Amino acid sequence: MFIDFYEMLEISPNANSETIERIFRHFAMRYHPDNQVTGNESRFSDILEAHNTLKDPVKRAQYDIQYKAHLNHRAELTDEASNTKGFDRDSVIQAKVLSLLYVKRRQDVNHPGIGDEELERMSGCPQEHLEFHLWYLKAKGWIARTENGTFAITVEGVDRVNSEHHRDAATTRLLGHAG
Structure with missing residues (x-):
């Protein structure tokens, strides 16, 4: 199943590496398991995976190919759903x-x-x-x-x-x- 890392990090697919790092740090502090109030190990793991994929230019390029295919699939679903x-x-x-x-x-x-x-x-x-x-x-x-x-x-x-x-x-x- 495809996971939308951009949506997970609440960033644009056009976000630069500085934005990705800043947003990652924000979410990492919030969801880190050591955070007694808002810690969430599963969510932290997902955020870490998104960050590691999007910060690496090669992994991000490969991910973006899947992301575009996912967007096309969502557009097809939307078109079919609106066709009575x-x-x-x-x-x-x-x-x-x-x-x-x-x-x-x-x-x-x-x-x-x-x-x-x-x-x-x-x-x-x-x-x-x-x-x-x-x-x-x-x-x-x-x-x-x-x-x-x-x-x-x-x-x-x-x-x-x-x-x-x-x-x-x-x-x-x-x-x-x-x-």
Whole structure:
């Protein structure tokens, strides 16, 4: 996991070596384990690691490459979080997985499971993205792993599909009568 040393030391990535030393001394005095009031060995260790990395020009240059990659990753997360189409697409994929598992259970109640690869193919969602949806659906209790490792819809999942179907049908009827 990436640790932002600039944020830890509360300095700019453009800070010069004098600023790094001054801020380090300030935090070192505050968090040193010998300080009876504010000492914190773990925090002091983190501050020391940040200082040792940023004071060395070669280590800092290597760290700055990781830092820029981290900033790019944060920007991508921010962009994706502000794009509501992704959330809508997620709901569609989750509903599709539930529907597939619902139909499979209805067709063969004794062998209701669908494997990971088949779910990937049938849902049109790549495995690395499908993992999130399977995690969510499992955590909600709507799907579960069978004894042979496949996924199957649970009773709660069937109830969820039925409630969504009834809600959609009611909306369709209301819209049909409005016209």
